[in-house]
Structures are given as C-alpha cells and as structure tokens.
Amino acid sequence: MTMLSVENLGKAFGGVHAVRNLNFSIGKGTIHSIIGPNGAGKTTLFNMITGVYKPTAGRINFKDQDITNLATHQMAGYGISRTFQNLQIFFNMSAVENVMVGGHIKTDSRFMPALFGFLSIRQGERECRARAEQIMCDVGLKDYINADADAMPYGALKWLEIARALASEPEILLLDEPAAGLNPTETHEINDLIKRIAATGITVVLVEHDMKLVMGVSDHILVLDSGRKLAEGTADEIRQDPDVIEAYLGHGRGTA
Amino acid sequence: MNRLLKPETGGLLILGIIIAVLPLFLPNSFYFDIVILIGINAIVCVGLNLLIGYTGQISLGHAGFFALGAYASGILVGNYDWAPIAAMVTGAVLVAVLAYVLARPIMKLRGHYLAMGTLGMGIVISIMLNQEGEITGGPDGMPVAGFTVFGWEPANEWVWYWMIGGLLIIAVWLALNLVHSPVGRALRAVHGSEVAASVAGVDVQRYKVLVFVVSAVFASIAGSLFAHYSAFLTPSEAGFFHSIELVTMVVVGGMASVFGAVVGAALLTTLPQLLAVFDDYEMLVFGGILMITMIFMRRGLVPTLQSMWQRRKP
Numbered sequence: 001m002t003m004l005s006v007e008n009l010g011k012a013f014g015g016v017h018a019v020r021n022l023n024f025s026i027g028k029g030t031i032h033s034i035i036g037p038n039g040a041g042k043t044t045l046f047n048m049i050t051g052v053y054k055p056t057a058g059r060i061n062f063k064d065q066d067i068t069n070l071a072t073h074q075m076a077g078y079g080i081s082r083t084f085q086n087l088q089i090f091f092n093m094s095a096v097e098n099v100m101v102g103g104h105i106k107t108d109s110r111f112m113p114a115l116f117g118f119l120s121i122r123q124g125e126r127e128c129r130a131r132a133e134q135i136m137c138d139v140g141l142k143d144y145i146n147a148d149a150d151a152m153p154y155g156a157l158k159w160l161e162i163a164r165a166l167a168s169e170p171e172i173l174l175l176d177e178p179a180a181g182l183n184p185t186e187t188h189e190i191n192d193l194i195k196r197i198a199a200t201g202i203t204v205v206l207v208e209h210d211m212k213l214v215m216g217v218s219d220h221i222l223v224l225d226s227g228r229k230l231a232e233g234t235a236d237e238i239r240q241d242p243d244v245i246e247a248y249l250g251h252g253r254g255t256a
Numbered sequence: 257m258n259r260l261l262k263p264e265t266g267g268l269l270i271l272g273i274i275i276a277v278l279p280l281f282l283p284n285s286f287y288f289d290i291v292i293l294i295g296i297n298a299i300v301c302v303g304l305n306l307l308i309g310y311t312g313q314i315s316l317g318h319a320g321f322f323a324l325g326a327y328a329s330g331i332l333v334g335n336y337d338w339a340p341i342a343a344m345v346t347g348a349v350l351v352a353v354l355a356y357v358l359a360r361p362i363m364k365l366r367g368h369y370l371a372m373g374t375l376g377m378g379i380v381i382s383i384m385l386n387q388e389g390e391i392t393g394g395p396d397g398m399p400v401a402g403f404t405v406f407g408w409e410p411a412n413e414w415v416w417y418w419m420i421g422g423l424l425i426i427a428v429w430l431a432l433n434l435v436h437s438p439v440g441r442a443l444r445a446v447h448g449s450e451v452a453a454s455v456a457g458v459d460v461q462r463y464k465v466l467v468f469v470v471s472a473v474f475a476s477i478a479g480s481l482f483a484h485y486s487a488f489l490t491p492s493e494a495g496f497f498h499s500i501e502l503v504t505m506v507v508v509g510g511m512a513s514v515f516g517a518v519v520g521a522a523l524l525t526t527l528p529q530l531l532a533v534f535d536d537y538e539m540l541v542f543g544g545i546l547m548i549t550m551i552f553m554r555r556g557l558v559p560t561l562q563s564m565w566q567r568r569k570p
Binding site: 050052071072073074075076077081082084088089090091092093097100101102104105107108109111114115116117121124125128164165167168 | 429430432433434436437438439440441442444445447448449451452453454455456457458459460466512
C-alpha cells in the first residue's frame with residue numbers, strides 16, 4: 001500500500017529551484033532514507049510534505065488524499081509527524097511537557113472547559129501525561145521526565161524530539177538528520193530506536209548524512225541531487241550506482 | 257488533599273488569605289484606595305501575562321482595551337441609563353469583537369513589528385477618545401456614575417475592596433485553569449517554537465488570536481470597574497504610558513507566572529507612593545529599582561524567587 005507519494009513536485013525560491021519535477025512513492029511500514037549532498041533539497045522536501053513550505057508545482061498524496069495545500073497544523077491530524085534538523089525544542093517547558101504538546105491533537109483542548117477547569121480537562125491532562133511518560137520510557141528518556149528542557153544535553157534533546165513526534169501517534173514519521181551531532185554510541189542507539197519505531201508499524205522517512213546508519217537501516221533509499229531524483233533502490237543498488245558515486249565523489253581521474 | 261499541595265492551588269489559597277487579612281492593616285481610605293487600584297491593575301496584568309509571558313507576544317496597546325471598557329461603561333451608564341453590569345458585559349463583548357478583528361492581521365506580525373502594530377493600535381484608540389468629544393468629553397474627560405448591582409450600590413471602600421478582591425481571585429483562578437490545561441500548554445508551545453507547535457497540531461494563529469482576545473477582555477472588565485470606582489475618565493487611560501506601565505508590571509512581576517502579574521501590579525502601583533518621600537528624585541529611584549530588578553532578576557520577581565526557594569530545599 002502506498003503511504004505517501006509525490007507527483008511532479010517542485011519548489012522554487014525566486015529563480016532557485018530547490019526541488020524540481022520530483023516523483024516517488026513510499027510504501028507502508030518500511031524505513032525510507034532520502035540522501036544527497038548538501039543543498040540537494042532534502043529538508044525542502046520535508047518542509048513541503050509537512051506544509052511548512054507550499055510547493056510551487058505538483059502535488060503530494062497521503063493515503064490517496066491530496067494534502068498539498070494543507071496547513072502544517074492539520075498534518076498531525078492526518079497522521080504525519082516530524083523532527084527538525086536544527087532542534088525545535090520548547091525550552092520554556094519541562095521534558096515531559098514537550099512530549100505532552102506532541103499529544104495535543106489526542107487531548108481535549110476546548111477553550112471554555114479549559115478556562116473553567118472542567119474535570120474532563122483534568123482527566124484528559126492526567127491521561128496525556130501518562131502517555132507522554134510512557135513514550136519517554138519507551139525511547140529511553142526515563143531519567144529526564146521531569147527535567148527542564150533547557151537543562152538537558154544535546155543528545156537527549158534529539159531523543160526528546162522523536163518522543164514528541166511519536167506522541168501524536170503518527171502513521172508516518174519524518175526524521176530530519178536524527179544522528180547529526182551524535183557520537184558513535186548514540187548513533188548506534190538511534191539506529192536501534194529507528195528500527196523499533198518501524199517495527200511498531202510506523203512508516204519512517206529519514207534524511208541523514210551518516211551513510212553507515214542509512215545503509216544499515218533503510219529498506220529503500222532515494223538519492224536527490226540539485227533538487228532532482230538521481231537514483232532510487234535498495235542499499236546495495238545505491239552503493240553500486242555510478243550516478244550516485246559520481247555525485248558524491250566526483251569523476252575518478254583514472255576512469256575519465 | 258493532594259490538590260491543595262499543588263503550587264498553583266496553594267498560591268490561590270495564599271492570595272485569598274492575603275486579600276482576607278489585608279484590610280486589618282489598612283489604617284485609612286488612602287491605603288484602601290491604593291489596594292483597590294492594585295486589584296484593578298492586577299486583573300489587567302493577569303490577562304496580559306497570558307499574552308506576553310505565556311504566549312510570548314508583546315502588546316504595547318492594551319491600555320486601549322482598558323480605556324474602551326471604561327468608556328463603554330461611562331457612556332452606556334451615563335448617557336443611556338444602562339445598568340452598570342449590562343454596560344460592563346456589553347463593553348467586554350464589544351472589546352472582544354474589536355480585539356478579534358484587530359488580532360487577525362496584527363498577530364501575523366512578529367517581534368518588533370508586533371510591538372509597532374500594537375503600539376499603533378493603542379495610539380489610534382487614544383486619539384479617537386480625544387477627538388470624539390461629543391460622547392467621550394474629549395481631553396477634558398467625563399464623569400462616570402457609581403456602580404450598582406440591581407439597585408444595590410457599593411457604598412464605601414470596604415465594599416469596593418471585597419468586590420475587586422473577589423474578582424481578582426476569579427481572574428487568577430481562570431488564568432490558572434487555562435495555564436494548566438492543553439490550551440495553556442499550546443500557548444507556551446507557541447512561545448517556545450512556532451513551527452514545532454504547528455507540527456504537533458497547534459493552530460498557532462488561532463491560539464494567538466484567542467489569547468489576544470482573552471487578554472483584551474480582562475483589560476476591558478478591569479477598565480469598566482475602574483471607571484465606576486474612580487468616577488472620572490480621561491483619554492490618558494488609553495495612553496501609551498499606561499500601556500507601558502502595564503507591560504512593566506508583567507515583566508517585573510514575572511513572565512509566565514500568574515502570581516507574578518499580581519506581584520508586579522502590587523509593586524508598581526505601590527512604589528510611586530512609597531517613593532514620594534524622595535520628592536524630586538522619585539522617578540530616578542523608581543527607574544533605578546526597575547533597572548536593578550531586571551539586571552539581577554531577569555525572569556522577574558516571582559519566578560526568580562521561586563527557583564531560589566526550590567534550590568534551597570534539599
């Protein structure tokens with residue numbers, strides 16, 4: 001079953017085409033990686049899928065529904081969530097509150113009942129907190145539940161972003177460079193976490209520069225270069241693809 | 257019992273006790289006057305703090321909403337013989353509608369631009385009150401009839417004191433409910449990161465407009481009470497300096513702290529009176545105290561003292 005597909009997708013910033021005429025589709029319950037050199041359009045693609053940017057051409061389908069022109073805040077309701085390359089943590093909250101925000105759409109947030117402190121709201125808050133704490137335990141953030149977000153180390157914050165994204169109970173999770181800035185041990189842990197998330201039936205889409213991680217976890221890899229699709233396939237196919245080798249390493253002098 | 261021990265419930269209890277006991281220490285009506293003004297300012301600040309402290313959106317024009325509430329009461333009661341309660345509610349509804357209409361474009365602005373937008377809004381309201389002399393009395397101001405509830409009139413400062421005190425407790429209670437709900441968390445999320453909030457499903461623009469309207473309504477109701485209490489209004493209530501005064505109360509008392517807003521209002525309403533002994537140097541000392549507070553307690557009085565208290569405990 002196709003989870004997410006894009007057709008002739010394009011995004012131009014003025015005269016710069018960050019993404020151009022892109023087509024691909026992603027099946028359910030697998031780990032997909034999107035790789036490519038800096039400036040290839042990976043993050044732009046994520047931003048279009050999650051409604052942060054509006055595409056200038058083409059369309060995006062999620063489970064056969066057109067989501068091209070939805071606002072960002074509507075995406076969570078469809079079952080789409082993401083993390084950010086440059087961390088977007090709520091530093092004015094505790095860690096568990098960050099995750100609770102992730103559960104916003106699963107919680108009763110009507111204004112009047114909230115203003116008058118209805119019991120149903122308090123009940124919803126308790127459930128929301130319990131779910132958030134459970135998710136934090138699941139991803140290995142048990143020790144940080146009541147920590148202030150601004151007192152947490154960088155690595156833990158990357159996990160926190162993933163926990164927050166999971167709290168909306170997404171069907172598809174977009175991870176933008178989850179391993180960036182992590183040490184080898186942490187990268188290994190994130191590798192395990194991604195596999196565990198995928199094992200629960202969530203489709204994972206990964207943008208990542210760490211090739212060892214990408215080649216290890218991905219069922220399917222899409223290579224972008226200058227906003228276009230360069231290659232697509234399994235890790236082995238990508239590893240041997242001459243176009244990919246050229247884009248990453250340039251022309252070998254001896255073979256020219 | 258568990259709920260009693262929560263900091264917010266405990267805070268509400270302490271506020272209630274302070275309001276209940278305070279009159280015993282007020283020797284004459286001069287002091288009552290100050291405390292009643294503190295209460296009115298505190299109601300505005302509790303609302304304004306939801307916007308500035310929690311949601312992270314500045315407004316330099318909230319005195320405009322305060323004044324509109326005040327003038328609505330003054331005009332409807334004075335010129336059209338409305339019941340003061342009906343005038344107050346109508347004023348609040350009108351302000352809510354106006355705030356909603358203004359917030360739709362203004363809350364799209366960020367940072368300095370938002371400050372300029374709200375500043376302009378306040379100035380326009382102030383100019384209107386000055387110019388429409390036929391109904392507002394213009395720069396000369398207008399007298400306002402006393403407050404009555406179904407024919408009963410708060411005859412002295414004691415009754416006013418209990419009324420404002422009660423309303424302040426209600427305002428704080430409402431704000432605490434909101435802050436400790438998914439709505440309040442969404443507001444803080446908007447402050448923390450707008451893009452992350454919207455990815456989590458928070459309609460950022462809607463929440464900004466919502467909290468703007470709520471804070472305007474708090475200001476409007478406080479304005480109506482002020483109109484009846486002071487019995488006289490001038491357009492300066494809508495003025496830029498009044499707006500700045502309100503923002504200062506919120507910032508000094510503590511951003512993102514409901515009780516901070518109350519403490520800020522108390523401090524900045526009382527300080528000028530206490531500093532009167534400094535005579536010509538009053539403003540100098542006043543400014544100095546504000547500067548020192550901001551340098552050593554950047555998060556404001558209540559949050560700073562709170563974290564100092566928490567660190568002190570083992």
